[in-house]
Amino acid sequence: MTPVIALSLFGIINLFLGFTFKRQSLQVVTLLFIICSMALTAMDWNHEYLWFGDMMKTNNLSINFSLIIQLAGLLVVAFSNGFGKDEVYTQPAEYYAILLFSLVGALLMVSFQNLIMLFVGLEILSVAMYVLTGSDKRNLRSNEAALKYFLMGSFATGFLLFGIALVYGSTRSLYISGILYNLSHTAPESLPSFLYAGIILMGIGLLFKISAAPFHFWTPDVYEGAPTIFTMFMSTVVKTAGFAAIYHILDVTFGGFQKNWIITVYFITIITLILGNISAAYQQSAKRMLAFSSISHAGYMLLTVCANQPSTSSNILYYSLAYTLATAVSFAVLMVVAEYQTGRTEKPENFDALNGLAKNNPSLAFAFTVALLSLAGIPLTAGFWGKFFVFTDMFNKNLTYPIIIAVLMSAVGIYYYFKGIISVYFNSGEIEKIETSFLFKIALWSACIGTLVLGIYPTLLKSIF
Amino acid sequence: METKTDRFMQSIPEIIRTIPLTHYILLSSALFAIGVLGVLTRRNALIVFMAIELMLNAVNLLLAAFSSYFSDPAGQIFVFFIMAVAAAEVAVGLAIIVMIYRNIQTIDIGLLNKLRN
């Protein structure tokens, strides 16, 4: 309960601090705010309780998700060293405030017990992201990204709401506990058929948010158009929160109705995997490639949602963490390189812009490599264990065909991830030493080391999850 | 003491219930479908936005209907939430549309296709 309140208050305070503080100190202040709220979150460990009229629940699972989400927010704020320089980003206080508010929305999404809260949290998160996506006001790509995200996001929310309404109509309750109780106490024949439509529509509304195919069309355009720092936020926080919500809806609430939604989600997963990986293969722009890669990772995480094993929640947590760390690092490196190359090349976000990074920026190149290796699922990185646990789940459920496709698509993935590693280390290009702030370096190295440590010793966190 | 207004108020759900539930569902679905079609076919960003609002209001209608049928206020409370959130969304959405208009002097969404492939 306290982190939600704290983050909202901190957001408001941030708005006012914008009048007095300088830009760099604002970044530090926001970091402190997020660390403070992470501490407040962690204080509730092993302490399960309901609040806000039983509409929200805090338990270890929600604390873990909250911590990952806030960690992602922390990384985003730490990497956001460009806010002060460009004249476009002239209101850093407001951006930090909106970031904090969207974190609140994400926190609501992971600990909901009532469908109203799901909707409210989703909307808080999404609306904040619409604003941030369009924050580069004079850049037409940012405008286009914001419009696409907004229109398609509201569209999907409409479906989610319709689904919630239908579910409410069949079960007479908006509380998850009420739904479970009513569904278990009604004979299956007397359940109205629009319940199944409702479940599917709710699933679709949420699947849009995590960019599963065929609802993924917004992802490459929006990720590419938005300013890179906000893309980082979108691909980490929104995905994690989205998957938490999907897990709660599909696996916890409607787990008993699996035979109704499993075929649909099955096919969606397969199409997501195939589309995400194959479309990424031919991309010239590294940022767009990372967007497609986030689609494919959504596919992998959906695999474990399909499997619905007891270990599903911990596997989603682990995969989210691995994916968050790796994506944050890769977008961060991309961001500084693109900023450096903006005057010098016409496409500063392509793979060619990364050529020869390793010569003068060995630590950036190394961190980028580790991040890409983790995304590709190479052993000794956290991403490998994430994929391994997901595949183990599928094996336990005897769903072999998706695993074969997932493995094949992983192989395709290695191609486009290694394109990045090759341009960084093996191609020649002229990039001088890029200066990065101290916070940036700390965030980069800790995310990098975190990936490697989790890759060597996964039980460190798996036991907590 | 029960007044005439109280009796009238208590009879409203019965009046509503004289129409079978399926009619409400069909009406709501029809409105929703019209909204979806609006989003699909129109090119003016404002009209698309209106269609989305139509979709949300169709949901509102359905929730209110269910709420009356089950005499459960939760549905109508949800309607309030949806309205409030939709209002916020409208604010942001219109701001985005205005920003685009400032840049390209039009709000035809078919013209915004630079981010592709």
Added chain:
Amino acid sequence: MSSILFIPLLPLIGFLINGLSFPKLSNPVAGIIGTIPPLAAFALSLQLFLQFDGNTQIVPLLDWISVGELSIPIAFQIDQLSLLMLLIITGVGTLIHVYSSAYMSHDEGFGKFFAFLNLFVFFMLLLVMGSGFVTLFIGWEGVGLCSYLLIGFWNKKNSYGDAARKAFIMNRIGDLGFLIGIFLLFQEFGTATYQEVFEAIKAGNGSNLGLIAFCLFIGAMGKSAQIPLFTWLPDAMAGPTPVSALIHAATMVTAGIYMVIRANVLFEMSPEVLHFVGWIGLATALLGAAIGLFQNDIKKVLAYSTVSQLGYMFMGLGASAYTASFFHVMTHAFFKALLFLGAGSVIHAMSDEQDIRKMGGLKSQLPITYITFLLGTIAIAGIPPFAGFFSKDEILAHLYHHDIVMWALAIVGSALTSFYMFRVFIVTFHGDFRGTQHQADHLHESPIAMTLPLIVLAVLSVIGGIINLPAFVGGNEFLAHWLNPILPEGSHEALEVHFASLEFLAPLAAAFIPAIFAIQLYGSKKAVPAADAEISGIQKIIYDKFYIDEAYNFLFVKPIQFLSQFFYSFIDFLIIDLLVESTGKFVKSSSNELRKLQSGNIGFYIFMMVAAIAIILAWTLKSWIF
């Protein structure tokens, strides 16, 4: 954190400090940073040893892999065996570190050398302290890696790099067998920790024990240079002498023997494998001694001597004489390290000359080296009352009761050992000086940092026998009693040997007579080994190492290279490249097509979404529609 965890941690820290900053640290500082970890580890090990109360202690470190039913913890086990190994590794290791600070002082890679030495000590400690086969294997691989790094340390000459590669590859072949053994262990028992496996074996579970033991022994063959995987050890002499002393005499090569003693429960249940172990040991002992007979490089002689002595240890294991073999491990560590360090002292004094035919008469110039080398030679020859006599003859005594043919051949090998060691000694230190004038000018005794370890090791070689003095000469058999708890029941029978029996006299004869013969031949008659061009006949065959390296080259290396070339040009080029490239092209072209799906047109996107939703809803509600 228990002090036990500091023992491997300190060398690791030393490696990191020296490894990351070696260009910036001066030589003395790097040397001190490199020497303190093994010294501190020795102090800690000594403290553990003195405080040991007979109960095995397991110190868990972390739970490395825990997936499903598979659980591999990394933990340390302190028991009688590991404590002794700890003392040897850290003790001899510290002496060699001190020695290296003087020996390598002119080398520009000084800090790097100490970093690698510390890394090696770390892995070796991991190996002997591990509580299960997996931790042992991690250390096993690690010492193989460090061996490679240290053998090829002077990477100026191609042949040094080749020698390092050869060592690594031969080790690898052994490691493959070891790994298969570990897999079989997991398959049989679901675990690889010592306590659980040995309990299960003692309770009578598990089949295929012979196969497991055999696979594990293949690893020992590679690591401890037994036939057929022994040719890397002589070539490993390309590394600096302290490396040869530490790794290839005292510690790494004894890992195989440690492993067999540790897994004695397993090997006792597979008598055929033990039999095989014994015969391999015997063959290696004889072959090593025979080749060493005529070698002229001082380090090569010692290398073949090591191969031979390792063979003795395996022979002892084959006869289930675990205590005796371990006793020989300990004494061999003392006198072989001494001999190698002494050889290093000679080489250093002779301005890097290693051919004994170009030495001679060094006795007056290098007094301390001379005396310590003499003591080491006496010890290895098995002359009482030095350490070598007690350990080697205990093995021989067990062999006498086990298999008399083995015993006889072992006696022959012992004779050869005595002969070639005294040969080397006399030719190097006595007689006329046969080197160049330049070398004579620079001839000087080594500095104290090099001679002090020599003296310490010499003392240990002399008095080392008291570790396990047999009862019939009034000793207390300390080692036997110490190791008894971890060995199979009844494996310790008191040796009753009569002084006037063949059993007692034959080894003595085998020690003294060839020694006297060698002293005669090379000392009084001043015979000098012939130059390379003049050797012929049987002597030439033995001198050329029985052409084993050439045979390996012909049988294994060349066919693999041919096969590799064939696969490259034919199969790789035509089939695999075609297949892989066509898959790649297919993915690329489909990617190109799929890209067009992202038309950028929001209307198209929403249309796709709605179409998908319509299809999904139709499917879900199909029962309702139809």
